[in-house]
Amino acid sequence: MELLPAVVMALRAMVFPGQFENLRCDWDWDGETITKASGFLHHTESSSFLVAFKILLEVLTTLRGVTVKLQMQAGDVFYAYNEVTSIVDILKGMRSRSEREFCRIFKEATKLGKDLHGEDFEFCKPRVNRRQVHRSNIETQNAEDYFRITIYNEFLSHVISELQSRFVDIASHVVGLLHLLPSECCNTSEGSDQDAGIPEKLAAAVAFYANDLPHAILFPTEYRMWVNKWSQHGPGPSKLVDVLSACDGTSFPNIKVLLQLALTLPITSCESERSFSQLKLIKTPHRATMTSRRLSGYCEALHTSQRMKELVQLFKEQHTRRMQLPYLLAD
Numbered sequence: 001m002e003l004l005p006a007v008v009m010a011l012r013a014m015v016f017p018g019q020f021e022n023l024r025c026d027w028d029w030d031g032e033t034i035t036k037a038s039g040f041l042h043h044t045e046s047s048s049f050l051v052a053f054k055i056l057l058e059v060l061t062t063l064r065g066v067t068v069k070l071q072m073q074a075g076d077v078f079y080a081y082n083e084v085t086s087i088v089d090i091l092k093g094m095r096s097r098s099e100r101e102f103c104r105i106f107k108e109a110t111k112l113g114k115d116l117h118g119e120d121f122e123f124c125k126p127r128v129n130r131r132q133v134h135r136s137n138i139e140t141q142n143a144e145d146y147f148r149i150t151i152y153n154e155f156l157s158h159v160i161s162e163l164q165s166r167f168v169d170i171a172s173h174v175v176g177l178l179h180l181l182p183s184e185c186c187n188t189s190e191g192s193d194q195d196a197g198i199p200e201k202l203a204a205a206v207a208f209y210a211n212d213l214p215h216a217i218l219f220p221t222e223y224r225m226w227v228n229k230w231s232q233h234g235p236g237p238s239k240l241v242d243v244l245s246a247c248d249g250t251s252f253p254n255i256k257v258l259l260q261l262a263l264t265l266p267i268t269s270c271e272s273e274r275s276f277s278q279l280k281l282i283k284t285p286h287r288a289t290m291t292s293r294r295l296s297g298y299c300e301a302l303h304t305s306q307r308m309k310e311l312v313q314l315f316k317e318q319h320t321r322r323m324q325l326p327y328l329l330a331d
Contacts, residue, residue: 004116014033014034045117051123051151053109058101080167125143174262174265176203176206225251282295
């Protein structure tokens, strides 16, 4: 946003160098570069660009926090589902209040256009034909209504649809595992299977993962014991990793497996892409003939860099030598 005026001024200086005589350097651009700069400058002066620019800034600002958090290593599928559901609700609220929300955005875009292109700048809607196949062809009273219907509403609907298809719909069979959290399992407001006392979504998740459970037929009794445990102990941990640590695999074998499955479900592809990016630092041309066991050891050491001192101490204890290793990792 802050760089847009500087970008527009640079494009004008490239296309109309005579208007900027105070430039200290002589720019000698070839014809192809000037042609491209002229095209970019024309787009920045169009009404569609300014409106789309402000809409993108408004919507992507809402998504910025969750996009950063989803790339972290400490997130789990429950956290991602709750975050994305909250963002979808916010975007749906913006969609339902589109007239009021877009009125503010349109005023900001108008101010931006006048700051960039002078006080005579005005928004104009494209010409409407009887038949149009290459762009939106909607009859509206003014430019604000046209851009609200054709750009703002359509973009919000597209973002909501993509978020739901990527996170909400795919994770529909995983949502039931939320009831394994202590804060959720003690809440009886949700609909449940009256015969077994299990929430319907959790029962669907158990049926989905039935082949992975050690004793799926015993899960109803196990779940009642799980709810009774946290009802007596009060509020339990809210993070999935902490719940897994507090789960006794002997008393709750099915629940422990379900928690492990929930932890292993990938949220995004960031972690796998990060592993592939680090692999090129390990498998260099000088290590092309290493065995898979050694390569796995290097990768494990790279991912457990925070425990490197413990690994060195363990190596020292298992392989007693005359050499001293107390300052191996010292700066």
